[in-house]
Amino acid sequence: xxxxxxxxxxxxxxxxxxxxxxxxxxxxxxxxxxxxxxxxxxxxxxxxxxxxxxxxxxxxxxxxxxxxxxxxxxxxxxxxxxxxxxxxxxxxxxxxxxxxxxxxxxxxxxxxxxxxxxxxxxxxxxxxxxxxxxxxxxxxxxxxxxxxxxxxxxxxxxxxxxxxxxxxxxxxxxxxxxxxxxxxxxxxxxxxxxxxxxxxxxxxxxxxxxxxxxxxxxxxxxxxxxxxxxxxxxxxxxxxxxxxxxxxxxxxxxxxxxxxxxxxxxxxxxxxxxxxxxxxxxxxxxxxxxxxxxxxxxxxxxxxxxxxxxxxxx
Amino acid sequence: xxxxxxxxxxxxxxxxxxxxxxxxxxxxxxxxxxxxxxxxxxxxxxxxxxxxxxxxxxxxxxxxxxxxxxxxxxxxxxxxxxxxxxxxxxxxxxxxxxxxxxxxxxxxxxxxxxxxxxxxxxxxxxxxxxxxxxxxxxxxxxxxxxxxxxxxxxxxxxxxxxxxxxxxxxxxxxxxxxxxxxxxxxxxxxxxxxxxxxxxxxxxxxxxxxxxxxxxxxxxxxxxxxxxxxxxxxxxxxxxxxxxxxxxxxxxxxxxxxxxxxxxxxxxxxxxxxxxxxxxxxxxxxxxxxxxxxxxxxxxxx
Numbered sequence: 001x002x003x004x005x006x007x008x009x010x011x012x013x014x015x016x017x018x019x020x021x022x023x024x025x026x027x028x029x030x031x032x033x034x035x036x037x038x039x040x041x042x043x044x045x046x047x048x049x050x051x052x053x054x055x056x057x058x059x060x061x062x063x064x065x066x067x068x069x070x071x072x073x074x075x076x077x078x079x080x081x082x083x084x085x086x087x088x089x090x091x092x093x094x095x096x097x098x099x100x101x102x103x104x105x106x107x108x109x110x111x112x113x114x115x116x117x118x119x120x121x122x123x124x125x126x127x128x129x130x131x132x133x134x135x136x137x138x139x140x141x142x143x144x145x146x147x148x149x150x151x152x153x154x155x156x157x158x159x160x161x162x163x164x165x166x167x168x169x170x171x172x173x174x175x176x177x178x179x180x181x182x183x184x185x186x187x188x189x190x191x192x193x194x195x196x197x198x199x200x201x202x203x204x205x206x207x208x209x210x211x212x213x214x215x216x217x218x219x220x221x222x223x224x225x226x227x228x229x230x231x232x233x234x235x236x237x238x239x240x241x242x243x244x245x246x247x248x249x250x251x252x253x254x255x256x257x258x259x260x261x262x263x264x265x266x267x268x269x270x271x272x273x274x275x276x277x278x279x280x281x282x283x284x285x286x287x288x289x290x291x292x293x294x295x296x297x298x299x300x301x302x303x304x305x306x307x308x309x310x311x312x313x314x
Numbered sequence: 315x316x317x318x319x320x321x322x323x324x325x326x327x328x329x330x331x332x333x334x335x336x337x338x339x340x341x342x343x344x345x346x347x348x349x350x351x352x353x354x355x356x357x358x359x360x361x362x363x364x365x366x367x368x369x370x371x372x373x374x375x376x377x378x379x380x381x382x383x384x385x386x387x388x389x390x391x392x393x394x395x396x397x398x399x400x401x402x403x404x405x406x407x408x409x410x411x412x413x414x415x416x417x418x419x420x421x422x423x424x425x426x427x428x429x430x431x432x433x434x435x436x437x438x439x440x441x442x443x444x445x446x447x448x449x450x451x452x453x454x455x456x457x458x459x460x461x462x463x464x465x466x467x468x469x470x471x472x473x474x475x476x477x478x479x480x481x482x483x484x485x486x487x488x489x490x491x492x493x494x495x496x497x498x499x500x501x502x503x504x505x506x507x508x509x510x511x512x513x514x515x516x517x518x519x520x521x522x523x524x525x526x527x528x529x530x531x532x533x534x535x536x537x538x539x540x541x542x543x544x545x546x547x548x549x550x551x552x553x554x555x556x557x558x559x560x561x562x563x564x565x566x567x568x569x570x571x572x573x574x575x576x577x578x579x580x581x582x583x584x585x586x587x588x589x590x591x592x593x594x595x596x597x598x599x600x601x602x603x604x605x606x607x608x609x610x611x612x613x614x615x616x
Contacts, residue, residue, distance in 0.1 A: 033440070033519050033520075034436050034440035034441070034442035034445075035436075035442065036432075037432045037433060037435055037436035037440065037523075038432070038433045038436040038437070038448050040425075040428070040429040040432060040433065040489060041429050041430060041432065041433030041452070041489045041491075041494050042433070042448060042451060044425075044429065044485070044486075044488050044489040045451055045452060045455045045489065045491055045494075046451065047470070048467060048470065048485055048486040048488075049455040049458055049463070049486070049491065050451065050454065050455060050458070051466075051470065052463040052466035052467045052469075052470055053458050053462075053463050053466070055466045055469070055470070056462065056463050056465065056466040059465075059466065059469075066469070066472070112359065115352065115355055115356065115359070116356070118352070120349065120352065120353075123356075126356045126359075126360060128598075128599075128602055129360055129363060129364050130359060130360070130363050131598070131602075131605070131606075132363060132364055132367065132595060132598070133363055135544065135591075135594050135595060135597075135598045135605070136367075136548070136591045136594060136595070137547065137548035137549075137550065137565075137566050137590060137591065137594070138548065138550055138566075139548075139550050139566040139569050139570055139587075139590070140566075140569070140587045140590050140591045143569060143573055143583055143586075143587050144366045144367065144369075144370045144587060145366070146573070147369075147370065147373065147580050147583065147584065148366055148369065150580070152383040154369055154387050157383065157384070157385040157386065157387045158386070158387065160385045161385055161386040161387075186362075186363070189363065190363070191609060194606050194609040195609060243459070247459060247461040247462075249461065249550075249551050250550050250551065254570070254573070258574075270461045270551075273461070273464065273465060274464070274551065274554075274555065277464075277465035277468070278465070278468060278555050282465070284465055284466075284469055287465045288465060288466065291461075291462045291463065291464070291465060291466075292462070294459065294461060294462045295458075295459060295462040298459050298462070
């Protein structure tokens with residue numbers, strides 16, 4: 001096995017002596033050691049990511065259950081999906097989630113980044129504080145909001161104080177979904193804010209000044225200078241947030257109960273996977289078929305977002 | 315919202331030279347009214363992002379006789395007490411759960427740091443047959459969404475007899491492909507000459523890895539460690555699926571259980587959530603720059 005090190009000379013640093021490419025073979029390196037280095041990572045990745053992926057594909061064509069090995073059933077699972085009301089509810093809710101969450105997570109963190117961009121006194125405190133929800137577990141965040149949005153919680157008590165009256169955030173099917181989206185956006189704000197801050201730091205100052213000299217106001221400059229300059233970052237945020245929004249589980253699980261709210265009407269696709277495929281009677285085959293739909297949609301979402309980016313380029 | 319600073323008008327400078335003292339990152343002054351508007355907005359956003367945590371803390375400190383449902387709401391507990399924290403440990407073994415979470419998170423840090431540093435070094439620096447295939451394995455693994463394979467991961471764990479164990483909780487994410495690729499990039503960015511010199515001096519591959527390459531990528535390793543800790547401590551869906559025995563629960567699963575069983579006791583749930591979130595907020599307060607750096611590096615990889 002060929003085991004010499006890669007000759008990779010970087011001339012970024014001033015070399016003290018003339019550089020030589022190593023034209024020798026490493027003899028002190030055992031022939032197996034590169035594979036020893038990579039082995040733990042390859043084993044874990046193979047056994048717990050790639051093998052489960054392959055077996056998800058295979059299981060989706062069987063009627064396997066948790067305790068019963070499956071038989072090949074062809075496309076029966078996928079045919080059943082088409083007639084399963086719960087599947088369509090899950091698909092609808094996950095799609096609605098993308099539609100509701102992604103625009104908010106592309107726009108709001110950008111505005112937040114603009115707000116904390118300038119180095120005014122105390123700004124590092126605000127930046128860190130705005131990041132706190134990202135650090136907290138989704139379970140903690142979910143339970144905090146369950147209490148805030150409770151019928152007798154803070155939000156309703158404030159609404160009552162100002163005379164609006166109580167709102168059933170956690171009892172109405174649509175309000176529940178909206179509340180869960182709010183929690184997702186609230187938790188994601190700080191994360192995407194940091195991404196935008198890095199992008200904003202790279203917007204050339206001269207562009208802003210040139211626009212200002214031409215008489216463009218703040219809003220105009222935002223639309224004609226800032227947005228075009230950070231568009232690729234906005235596309236990245238759209239891609240990341242749409243994929244994670246489609247796979248939403250915890251927020252809805254915690255706010256709407258494990259059964260997915262009133263009559264299960266708030267079930268999302270991943271909740272359906274969890275509910276169908278786990279436990280001693282779990283229908284592994286059917287849950288695998290739903291998993292493949294989740295996988296396919298996330299791939300399509302990524303491609304759509306990236307294609308939208310390319311079209312704007314031309 | 316005021317977005318960018320106003321255009322400095324020619325001639326205006328000497329007149330207002332003494333008014334605003336604050337300048338932006340380009341050394342330009344910020345006007346007084348704009349500064350006030352900015353701080354007002356900052357405080358509003360602060361109330362929205364941190365307020366819910368403070369409300370939860372306040373609820374957890376309110377005694378059994380205090381009305382937590384009052385309207386208008388009372389933000390501060392009139393007689394702060396730790397009574398609810400005692401009660402939560404009597405209701406569920408919350409400290410055992412915290413210990414389980416700590417075990418899982420620590421194990422996740424160790425395996426991710428060791429495994430991804432080794433594999434990253436192999437991808438970046440060593441030449442061997444099949445190197446491209448090895449790199450491809452990690453890239454493909456990063457594209458597979460965890461939620462899409464979670465049932466198969468569960469059946470894999472059952473086949474290995476590791477379901478309902480903490481080892482089973484740690485294993486699937488123990489060497490994340492993303493961390494391997496992060497470490498690979500860090501090693502690639504090191505100047506090669508130093509390792510070359512070490513080689514000439516007779517250092518073997520382990521010595522070059524441990525004494526030269528690894529100390530030079532400590533920053534990236536810290537990012538990997540922090541995100542491994544946070545990821546394991548905060549994780550919900552996977553432990554929920556793999557753990558069924560209440561004595562093995564981690565904090566997040568224990569909290570879900572507490573919420574499911576004692577949902578009407580808001581003070582109790584509030585105390586539980588504060589126990590779960592406090593360590594991470596402390597960690598974040600100490601190591602902020604690594605958290606922010608991790609977002610940047612992670613986002614580039616996507």
